[in-house]
Amino acid sequence: MQLQTLAGEPWADYGLVDSGNGRKLERYGRFRFIRPEGQALWAPAQDEWQADGEFVPASDEEGGGRWVFRQPVPREGWPLNWDDVRFTAQCTPFRHLGFFPDMAPVWRWMREQVAGMEAPECLNLFGYTGVGTSAMASQGVRMVHVDASKKSVEAAKANAAFSGLADRPIRWLVEDAGKFAAREARRGRRYDGILLDPPKFGRGPNGERWTLEDGLPPLIRDCRQLLDGDSRFLFLTVYAVRMSALAIGELLRQELAGLGGTIEAGELAVREESRGLLLPTAIWARWRR
Template sequence: MQALLDAIATMRMPLDAQRIFHGRGGLYPGCEQWTLDAYPPVWVLTSFQPVSDEELAVLHEALSARWQALSPDTPLNWVFQYRHEVQADTRLMAGSVPDPQVVTENGASFRVHLLRGQNHGLFLDMAEGRRWVREHVAARPGIKVLNLFAYTCAFSVVALQAGARHVTNMDMSGGALGIGKQNHHLNGGSAGASFWPHDIFSSWGKINRSGPYDLIIADPPTYQKGSFIAEKDYARLMRRLPDLLMPGGHAMLCLNSPKLGPDFLQDLMQTEAPALSFVERLPNPPVYADVQPERALKVLLYKAPD
């Protein structure tokens, strides 16, 4: 646990939501179970293994000492989450959590919910993907975007901020899209955005009629029964891309599975949509460095022929 304690002792005052410590990457032996995230003004400490009350007390003292140095006139707010299998036990350990809570990233605002569920409303590891979308759209104002598995529509928010003409957000979860609508209103409104609470694989006709698109973003779950199973369903998605993309359009394909490396996506694309050319794999935020990069989040860019 020492590497985590060292990270706490040296961390700076966070302004944007961000990861502070990533033991899951294997760079800190003995700390593989731990992550620490900042969702200002709240810290979220997560363990993927059981933790004793004594360990939590040590971590509380470390967080308290550092917070006293960073912001002595404000209370420490922190949450502990223990994740096991598909469950998450979450506890407020000190202070309070704003309700509603809004955090920022690179000039955009997002609703988050830290005390319920495994996912908090904003995937911090996708920060570089959102940065790329912002820069890509800013260089091509007026483009049309399809955001598949949109969740809370963070990609849509940054695309519209950067000058997209329209973004279609599709996700089976109406609740997630509801938060997505709130995110748009936090950032100037939802003009130019559509929200479709549909199963993608039952909605190709509607998707086609709204296309073609200059940019398609696909950030599906790796395994979610009834929604998407990467080994089975990514091929079904890929073979649709050539007909949905404008000439010269781009596709961003995401995969967050430690068991499936980038070759899984690249081999499938070569089989299912060989006309699309590989551009690059986007880097992850440096804090997410992994001793085995193929295990980490994969964000691959492809381009349709001109």
């Protein structure tokens, strides 16, 4: 399997300004932030970075850390746009800004897969704050959005309303993604496309324990049951684990055998504005008709 790179390009409200020495400088609308980035092994292009805030990681290996602000940044967040989608960015305790900008080429690719279909329906598992859900709903796609965090689902609803999508056919569910997929498979449900963005570790709303290594294979098997000969895609992203794109690509190849179509895998990356180099962010695998 030949690996590919999906590169996120800068847009008006987001850009990777510079990176290096284990950090990255990004712009989110009118604000700039510095965050840790283990993949940035090289030297930065600029000698000094000016930012409104920086996330300083904890000294232990358990993660954590805190934001240090040099200029006032709205705690409640501020508006951003991607294409025709509006949403709120916010400095979260988990070092990110409430959405993942490297997913932009994935949103565009998913739109392309269902273009021209009559009333397609797609499933967004581990949907988080729902920018991907809004990106599809804005194109007339019926969506089912599932996340174990009530707070994330409420944020996703707010983002959809912010984009003028409150009246679109979006089903919002606070639920364990694995349990939901298994139940949908037993019911004989089917979808035209599935987006999977599972965490390395997580808890369901009722304390269900999720680990990627144990939970991903059965989840993909259940998702296979939700796809048929008329379905268009499944897209899987994996962050922050010691796992290979070749491995998850082979997982899809075996579990989705019989559907026809094409299996591809590779890395997600963001293109740096200062030099044009690519900063890798995640691995992915996908099936398409």
